Amino acid sequence: MGFEAMWDALAAVGRDRASGGYRRFAWSDADMACREWFAGAACERGMALVEDGNGNAFAWWGDLDAGNAVLTGSHLDSVPDGGAYDGPLGVVSAFAAVDALRERGVEPRRAVGIASFADEEGARFGIACAGSRLLTGSLAADRARGLRDRDGVTLAEVLRGRQRNPDRLGPTPRLLDRLGCFVELHVEQGRGLVEHGAPVGVASAIWPHGRWRFDFRGEANHAGTTPMRDRRDPMLTYAMTALAANKQARLADARATFGRLDVAPNGTNAIPSRVQAWLDARAPDEATVKALVDQVTRQAEERAGRDGTDLTVTMESVTPAVAFDGSLRDRVARVLGGVPVLSTGAGHDAGVLQAAGIPTTMLFVRNPTGVSHAPDEYAEPSDCAAGVTALALLLQELVT
Ligand code: HGY
Ligand code: MN
Numbered sequence: 001m002g003f004e005a006m007w008d009a010l011a012a013v014g015r016d017r018a019s020g021g022y023r024r025f026a027w028s029d030a031d032m033a034c035r036e037w038f039a040g041a042a043c044e045r046g047m048a049l050v051e052d053g054n055g056n057a058f059a060w061w062g063d064l065d066a067g068n069a070v071l072t073g074s075h076l077d078s079v080p081d082g083g084a085y086d087g088p089l090g091v092v093s094a095f096a097a098v099d100a101l102r103e104r105g106v107e108p109r110r111a112v113g114i115a116s117f118a119d120e121e122g123a124r125f126g127i128a129c130a131g132s133r134l135l136t137g138s139l140a141a142d143r144a145r146g147l148r149d150r151d152g153v154t155l156a157e158v159l160r161g162r163q164r165n166p167d168r169l170g171p172t173p174r175l176l177d178r179l180g181c182f183v184e185l186h187v188e189q190g191r192g193l194v195e196h197g198a199p200v201g202v203a204s205a206i207w208p209h210g211r212w213r214f215d216f217r218g219e220a221n222h223a224g225t226t227p228m229r230d231r232r233d234p235m236l237t238y239a240m241t242a243l244a245a246n247k248q249a250r251l252a253d254a255r256a257t258f259g260r261l262d263v264a265p266n267g268t269n270a271i272p273s274r275v276q277a278w279l280d281a282r283a284p285d286e287a288t289v290k291a292l293v294d295q296v297t298r299q300a301e302e303r304a305g306r307d308g309t310d311l312t313v314t315m316e317s318v319t320p321a322v323a324f325d326g327s328l329r330d331r332v333a334r335v336l337g338g339v340p341v342l343s344t345g346a347g348h349d350a351g352v353l354q355a356a357g358i359p360t361t362m363l364f365v366r367n368p369t370g371v372s373h374a375p376d377e378y379a380e381p382s383d384c385a386a387g388v389t390a391l392a393l394l395l396q397e398l399v400t
């Protein structure tokens with residue numbers, strides 16, 4: 001199967017007809033169908049399929065035990081109503097690049113692996129890059145086992161339901177010790193390459209970022225009979241917090257987003273008893289992220305005091321800044337003849353692997369609108385083909 005056929009085979013999996021976006025949440029039926037697709041693509045090429053204890057799937061060409069292996073790939077899960085490209089472009093391009101190497105008769109001196117990392121978006125259990133974090137040990141297995149989805153079901157229970165053993169969650173030293181480098185190709189989630197007029201770029205760094213849960217608690221009561229002065233309304237405290245986050249992020253040249261809310265009891269004619277809201281905060285440096293979250297928390301607490309509500313802020317995950325391997329980036333520049341170098345505010349498994357000491361690089365493919373984490377995410381077929389060509393050239397350089 002060539003690139004288009006692979007792309008078409010994945011296109012319908014987990015796509016919501018109404019929104020046109022993808023809902024490929026970890027271990028959902030759609031995610032299982034993506035796993036089947038991955039296994040089929042590996043099998044079709046005679047690549048050895050291996051799943052680690054964390055649900056990360058790998059397709060291998062060559063003997064991993066030879067060491068210094070070159071890993072590429074990305075992820076197949078999505079955010080709620082995500083686009084088609086974030087993740088799948090890297091996996092499909094990886095298979096297409098392996099095909100290109102084989103057509104050229106390349107005989108790799110070290111194993112080439114294609115990864116599909118589990119739960120990169122953290123859309124179901126809240127922790128982004130859960131699969132690669134578990135693999136590298138930056139997410140503890142005990143904590144992961146107890147993570148709950150929106151229905152209160154733990155990851156351990158979900159894994160058992162999919163015939164996986166939660167006791168196997170955790171680092172996989174046999175794999176990590178044999179990895180020489182990782183290359184993730186990804187659709188760009190911004191317009192940097194549009195501005196450069198280039199189809200392909202290389203990443204320099206990932207901004208530090210994190211997720212914080214704000215729990216606002218107040219008093220449930222009647223919307224019609226409770227005078228405004230008698231209310232303890234957590235929605236008000238939340239609303240002011242969202243405005244404060246927006247203002248502070250603008251002032252600091254950072255990013256702050258409340259994109260997920262859980263309101264109880266969620267009735268039109270009742271003052272809520274509880275509002276849970278998740279803050280996603282990012283900035284070019286860690287001090288700015290910290291100052292931003294501290295400032296938003298302070299303003300939220302101050303407002304809670306005035307509203308008669310309570311607030312607890314819980315850090316759910318924080319990812320420090322990552323600078324990708326410089327010598328690998330120089331090799332990319334040599335092989336591709338110089339491409340734009342971009343930093344990004346988006347998180348990736350590539351960042352987790354680089355932070356774990358595995359030399360890592362990322363190739364970005366132009367996104368004409370820059371839209372991502374939304375159904376309109378897009379890349380032109382000719383740019384996708386340029387991405388495959390670039391990845392194949394780079395892999396060839398790395399394995400021969
Ligand atoms: O949220 C992120 O930055 C990434 O796309 N997982
Ligand atoms: Mn994403």
Ligand code: MN
Pocket residue numbers: 075086087120186348
């Ligand atoms: Mn992604």
